[in-house]
Amino acid sequence: MADIKTPANPLFLREDDLRQGIELLFFAYRDFTAKADQTLAQYGFGRAHHRVIYFVGRNPGMTVSDLLDILKITKQSLSRVLGQLVRQGFIIQRPGTIDRRQRLLSLTELGADLERKLTEEQRALVARAYKAAGAEAVDGFRKVALGMINDTDRSRFRPTTR
Amino acid sequence: MADIKTPANPLFLREDDLRQGIELLFFAYRDFTAKADQTLAQYGFGRAHHRVIYFVGRNPGMTVSDLLDILKITKQSLSRVLGQLVRQGFIIQRPGTIDRRQRLLSLTELGADLERKLTEEQRALVARAYKAAGAEAVDGFRKVALGMINDTDRSRFRPTTR
DNA sequence: TTTTTATGTCAGCCATGTTGACTTATTTTT
DNA sequence: AAAAATAAGTCAACATGGCTGACATAAAAA
Structure with a gap:
């Protein structure tokens, strides 16, 4: 009685609920x-610029290819913003030690400062939403969001086990 | 023992978890x-164009101002895409009956067809994620997502009570 | 030695956001 | 009735950040 299997089209998959998900x-x-x-x-x-700063801050020493894979934009598009960030001293590139064709990216002090400033704002927003919703809801949020992400990038996240 | 109050900075608000939220x-x-x-x-x-088609489909007879409030873009930006959609027969405008300055927007048959096609894809994605995560997780997702939305737009959603 | 790969560059196009100034029709206020 | 405010639209110019295509260089891999 308690463990009735969810039917093929359970209540929370009604058209209106899915639309609500889209709007959320x-x-x-x-x-x-x-x-x-x-x-x-x-x-x-x-x-x-934010995306570049964010992901380089998150993965110091990452290559340009790594970054392209994450952002899913062309290298020409990336080049424009990355170039600006390098020229203005927010990011440094050094040649890879194993593969010297690579340019390993990391934030300078200046870059790290900006990264903190930017991410702090977003962290605060997420923290507020998380706090208001509670730990259990956060787990649910994670599960659903993960389910929307393609298989490759999903594996970037640590397994749902907490 | 079971009802220990969550401390001021519970585990799920650790820096890494918040970063994960950002990335999700x-x-x-x-x-x-x-x-x-x-x-x-x-x-x-x-x-x-998608945004316009989506929200007009969702709120038939809405005014241009209503749409601007939702999209949070300038009327000049909206005008460009809205104009195209009207000229190409995806959206019709008719003057408001109470206030004849208004242009009430709705989808034509053609527009509704495209709306269905586009939304169907996104609904399928949300449905897949919802289904994989389960009803409880969906509730959590809703709570967290709502918490990220500003107070005004949050009230667009029906109360969390299901 | 040849080929492939990682990165970068130049040039131009497109979509979509912005600001500012101004118009028209209609409603609201005085 | 006149004046002011509002809903909508228009023109022009500009910025951002995607895109394609073609080509260059250095280093690694075959």
Whole structure:
């Protein structure tokens, strides 16, 4: 009685619920990026710069190819923002030691400062939402979000076991 | 023993967890939009067109101002894509009956067809993620996502009570 | 030695955001 | 009735950040 199998089309998969899911993503992402965008504008940077700074900060010593795989944009598009960040001293490139064709990317002090500033804002937003929702809801959020991510990138995240 | 209050800084608010939350949003949104973008390209449309088609489909008879409030872009930006959609017969405008300055927006048959096609893809993605995560996780996802949305737009969603 | 790979560059195109100035029709306020 | 405010639209110019295509260089791999 307690363990009735969920039917093929359970209640939470009604059209309206799925639409709501779509809208939640739209509004959440819109507001999630809004604040950082303002900060970036003060530096003359855009969202693309933020992504680069973020992921390089998260994976110091990563290669340009690594970054391209994550961002899923062309190297020409990346080159534009990456070049600016390097020239303005937010990111340094050094040749790979094993493979000297590679350019290993990391943040400078300046870059790390900006990264902290930007990420701090977003962390605060996530923290507020997490706190308000509670630990259990956070687990649910993780599961659902992971399910929307393609298999390759899903494996970037540590297994759901906490 | 079972009802220990969560401390001021519970485990799921550790820096790494918050970063993970940030990344989940980034990857989920990236993959969430990828498929529809491909379909749109076949029509010579972009993501901006999709948003307009989506929200007009969702709120038939909405005004231009309503749409601007949701999208949070300028009327000049909206005008570009809205104009194309109207001229190409995806959306019709009719003057408001109470306030004749308003232009009430709705989808034509053609627009509704495209809306269904686009939304169907995203609904399938959300459905897959929801199904894999389970009803409880979906509730958690909703709570967290709602917490990231500003107060005004949060009230667009029906109360969390199911 | 040849081929492939990692990275970078130049040039140009497109979509979509912005600001600012101005118009028209209609409603609201005075 | 006149004046002000509002809903919508328009023109022009500019910035960001995607894209394609072609080509270059250095280093690694075959």
